Amino acid sequence: MLTKYIALVTVSIFILFSDxxxxxxxxxxxxxxxxxxxxxxxxxxxxxxxxxxxxVINTRTDQIVRRIDLGKFTNPHMAMLxxxxxxxxxxxxxxxxxxxxxxxxxxxERTVETGxxxxxxxxxxxxxxxxxxxxEDSTVSIIDLKExxxxxRLKDFFEPHGFSVxxxxxxxxxxxxxxxxxxxxxxxxxxxxxxxxxxxVHHAAIREPERYQSELKGIANPTPTMDGxxxxxxxxxxxxxxxxxxxxxxxxxxLRVGEAPWRAYASPDGRFxxxxxxxxxxxxxxxxxxxxxxxTLQGGSGMTGVNFAQGGKKVYxxxxxxxxxxxxxxxSFKKVNRIKFGTNLSLETGATTVDGQKIxxxxxxxxxxxxxxxxxxxxxxxxxxxxxxxxxxxxxxASPNYCH
Amino acid sequence: MKGWIGTLVLCIGMGLATSWAQEPDPEEMDESRGRxxxxxxxxxxxxxxxxxxxxxxxxxxxxxxxxxxxxxxxPGGRCPDSSIPExxxxxxxxxxxxxxSLGEMIGAALEEAEAKRVAVGGSARGILQQVLxxxxxxxxxxxxxxxxxFLSRPMTLSTFFVDLESxxxxxxxxxxxxxxxxxxxxxxxxxxxxxxVREAWLFFKLLEDRLRIVGGKIDLTNYFDRxxxxxDETGQFLNTALVNNPLLxxxxxxxxxxxxYQTGGEIGISVGIQSPNDAAATLTxxxxxxxxxxxxxxxxxxxxxxxxxxxxxxxxxDELEKKTWGGGFSVDQQITARLTLFARAGIGRTEGEDQNxxxxxxxxxxxxPFKASTKDRAGVAxxxxxxxxGSESIAEGYYHHVFADRVWVSLDLQWLISxxxxxxxxxxxxxxxxxxxxxxxx
Numbered sequence: 001m002l003t004k005y006i007a008l009v010t011v012s013i014f015i016l017f018s019d020x021x022x023x024x025x026x027x028x029x030x031x032x033x034x035x036x037x038x039x040x041x042x043x044x045x046x047x048x049x050x051x052x053x054x055x056v057i058n059t060r061t062d063q064i065v066r067r068i069d070l071g072k073f074t075n076p077h078m079a080m081l082x083x084x085x086x087x088x089x090x091x092x093x094x095x096x097x098x099x100x101x102x103x104x105x106x107x108x109e110r111t112v113e114t115g116x117x118x119x120x121x122x123x124x125x126x127x128x129x130x131x132x133x134x135x136e137d138s139t140v141s142i143i144d145l146k147e148x149x150x151x152x153r154l155k156d157f158f159e160p161h162g163f164s165v166x167x168x169x170x171x172x173x174x175x176x177x178x179x180x181x182x183x184x185x186x187x188x189x190x191x192x193x194x195x196x197x198x199x200x201v202h203h204a205a206i207r208e209p210e211r212y213q214s215e216l217k218g219i220a221n222p223t224p225t226m227d228g229x230x231x232x233x234x235x236x237x238x239x240x241x242x243x244x245x246x247x248x249x250x251x252x253x254x255l256r257v258g259e260a261p262w263r264a265y266a267s268p269d270g271r272f273x274x275x276x277x278x279x280x281x282x283x284x285x286x287x288x289x290x291x292x293x294x295x296t297l298q299g300g301s302g303m304t305g306v307n308f309a310q311g312g313k314k315v316y317x318x319x320x321x322x323x324x325x326x327x328x329x330x331x332s333f334k335k336v337n338r339i340k341f342g343t344n345l346s347l348e349t350g351a352t353t354v355d356g357q358k359i360x361x362x363x364x365x366x367x368x369x370x371x372x373x374x375x376x377x378x379x380x381x382x383x384x385x386x387x388x389x390x391x392x393x394x395x396x397x398a399s400p401n402y403c404h
Numbered sequence: 405m406k407g408w409i410g411t412l413v414l415c416i417g418m419g420l421a422t423s424w425a426q427e428p429d430p431e432e433m434d435e436s437r438g439r440x441x442x443x444x445x446x447x448x449x450x451x452x453x454x455x456x457x458x459x460x461x462x463x464x465x466x467x468x469x470x471x472x473x474x475x476x477x478x479p480g481g482r483c484p485d486s487s488i489p490e491x492x493x494x495x496x497x498x499x500x501x502x503x504x505s506l507g508e509m510i511g512a513a514l515e516e517a518e519a520k521r522v523a524v525g526g527s528a529r530g531i532l533q534q535v536l537x538x539x540x541x542x543x544x545x546x547x548x549x550x551x552x553x554f555l556s557r558p559m560t561l562s563t564f565f566v567d568l569e570s571x572x573x574x575x576x577x578x579x580x581x582x583x584x585x586x587x588x589x590x591x592x593x594x595x596x597x598x599x600x601v602r603e604a605w606l607f608f609k610l611l612e613d614r615l616r617i618v619g620g621k622i623d624l625t626n627y628f629d630r631x632x633x634x635x636d637e638t639g640q641f642l643n644t645a646l647v648n649n650p651l652l653x654x655x656x657x658x659x660x661x662x663x664x665y666q667t668g669g670e671i672g673i674s675v676g677i678q679s680p681n682d683a684a685a686t687l688t689x690x691x692x693x694x695x696x697x698x699x700x701x702x703x704x705x706x707x708x709x710x711x712x713x714x715x716x717x718x719x720x721x722d723e724l725e726k727k728t729w730g731g732g733f734s735v736d737q738q739i740t741a742r743l744t745l746f747a748r749a750g751i752g753r754t755e756g757e758d759q760n761x762x763x764x765x766x767x768x769x770x771x772x773p774f775k776a777s778t779k780d781r782a783g784v785a786x787x788x789x790x791x792x793x794g795s796e797s798i799a800e801g802y803y804h805h806v807f808a809d810r811v812w813v814s815l816d817l818q819w820l821i822s823x824x825x826x827x828x829x830x831x832x833x834x835x836x837x838x839x840x841x842x843x844x845x846x
Contacts, residue, residue, distance in 0.1 A: 073446040178497030196471040202493045216497045251471030
């Protein structure tokens with residue numbers, strides 16, 4: 001009798017425990033981990049293209065503190081926090097959507113239909129509008145972030161790849177990677193104000209039509225100077241950087257740089273623009289004050305990003321194909337290091353922490369993020385951040401955020 | 405013990421049965437259905453995106469001094485600062501909304517594979533020319549030629565090319581004996597009904613296509629003294645003096661080498677050497693050498709122009725002991741969207757002659773005035789050459805009609821204003837030579 005009683009109690013406990021453990025696990029899974037309790041400037045957001053989520057990394061511990069699911073097949077390309085740090089904005093390339101995610105609940109709050117294959121975007125300083133480039137149908141979606149809807153879709157672009165909203169919320173510049181032109185869009189009217197030609201490829205193209213008609217490398221990004229006075233636009237085919245006066249919308253100067261320049265990156269002190277040239281594997285350093293090429297550095301292959309650290313004293317250039325970072329001293333313009341992360345890696349984008357000490361670099365092929373300590377150049381790997389990490393962003397980063 | 409086991413089985417069974425017997429929650433079902441629909445929709449969207457195609461198109465744009473561009477001339481034809489915009493071409497990547505079907509993809513793959521094999525093509529021309537107002541009895545002349553081309557790519561950045569040609573009929577110069585030669589097509593090999601190798605060469609592209617080297621049995625006029633509107637007897641002017649400068653004095657096609665280098669800007673330089681005749685043995689001793697400087701310009705009228713300056717030294721093909729030199733230029737310049745002018749001039753001398761020879765020509769080309777014939781063109785030109793053996797002036801006009809992509813018909817009229825008849829020794833004066841040229845490419 002006692003034996004039967006013990007058995008009955010044991011089984012009951014077993015059944016109860018089973019239910020409890022399942023419900024406990026579910027609860028843990030669904031428990032909102034309130035990211036709002038963090039200072040958003042201490043978090044790194046990594047868009048994982050193939051796992052369709054965002055990994056959130058705490059820069060103090062370098063631990064993944066949350067994964068935000070964005071939905072099946074969303075394949076995010078780029079993420080960005082609103083300036084108030086309350087929302088995460090995501091271009092969901094796979095589903096032709098723009099997502100507004102609430103940071104406190106980590107839930108997709110709004111889903112906005114865009115044109116085809118939205119990739120890069122920028123937002124106004126007041127967090128009101130987002131300008132999203134739809135690469136496949138060459139349109140620009142203007143999204144009202146407050147209302148969570150597309151208010152206008154501008155047509156007839158040519159792979160609108162890069163976006164820069166100027167301080168003061170008057171204009172946004174859009175670069176066309178499928179053409180050799182930059183357009184300015186007036187924010188008050190939400191209309192294209194001017195189309196500006198960068199470079200002059202047609203002379204060379206007349207001699208070598210096959211080269212220019214088989215592949216087109218236009219303008220990846222219109223990079224504003226830190227004061228927003230000028231826009232630097234590098235044209236890949238022409239091998240030049242056009243400087244646009246943002247007040248008058250005039251191309252005031254065209255500088256010849258290396259072969260196949262990618263785009264310009266502004267130093268946080270506002271003194272320089274760094275332009276990696278992937279054709280001849282050099283980096284042109286442009287003095288913003290004189291608007292001349294100050295020096296040309298030897299770089300690596302497949303350069304996809306530039307991150308300044310320590311207030312602009314050091315600069316880290318991502319060599320995506322070499323799986324390495326090239327480190328330069330901006331005082332002497334000398335290469336001081338080459339940090340090889342590993343073999344068969346493909347490095348994508350990076351973001352610098354607010355204090356300018358650490359750089360987080362996404363490595364798509366091994367699903368990792370590498371953290372560089374800019375003081376010691378020591379590297380730490382954060383594995384399994386998600387599948388195919390691509391865009392990395394930090395609110396208030398010490399070096400302007402970017403994507404590619 | 406058996407009872408204990410029975411109780412255990414009963415408890416487990418009850419637990420499982422309870423969970424299986426639970427009725428599905430309608431809300432859960434709706435949610436599940438919603439998730440499934442969302443996934444189906446996502447899959448549909450992704451399927452719709454497959455096989456998108458893009459093309460890089462050459463388009464015209466109008467550029468103002470401040471960098472602003474327009475797809476069409478700005479209002480009033482002026483920029484905001486009242487200046488005239490520069491019309492120029494640019495490239496843009498344009499996505500197509502049509503999808504590439506699997507059949508098209510297979511077709512493209514087969515085409516690509518085909519491109520790696522030896523390509524064979526050809527061209528056949530027939531030219532009828534009537535001589536009017538000659539001192540001899542006026543006559544109708546027929547000439548025909550056939551070319552067979554073989555082209556292959558033996559390795560990356562290289563091309564091997566062979567052109568076999570046969571020509572029948574000498575054209576009106578059998579009777580007129582003009583200096584300029586009124587049928588350039590009959591002059592390329594000399595009259596032969598045998599099949600001859602007209603060209604056979606290997607071509608390399610190096611330094612990102614800036615350096616081009618061609619060697620073998622070559623035709624130097626393919627690389628020197630070119631002209632956009634007066635350089636092709638199959639589709640432009642038929643008179644030899646309007647195909648190349650008569651004082652280029654290029655030897656007949658033979659063993660040689662041509663090197664062309666583009667600086668990367670608008671300037672190019674070319675150097676060529678060739679045996680003065682078809683015998684390779686003379687290549688190292690009595691070579692024909694030529695140098696040309698090219699400048700591609702958009703300075704005049706903001707439109708395309710080409711300027712070429714050349715100089716040559718060598719030996720007379722059939723009198724190798726005689727040295728000869730010469731120099732000249734060839735210019736073509738687009739004046740408006742529909743009008744292109746050209747000019748050529750040259751000076752030269754041959755050992756044993758007591759004066760310099762000179763030659764010049766000029767003319768224009770316009771596209772068809774008929775909207776239905778956008779590929780047609782017309783041209784008018786005048787040429788004069790003065791040499792020790794005599795001088796000659798001719799004028800020519802043609803209308804070239806593209807009947808189909810591979811079939812062209814041209815009407816041609818030459819006016820032999822004055823010149824010595826090399827056959828009879830008399831003067832040719834005001835002789836008219838209307839003609840018709842038919843070309844079939846295959």
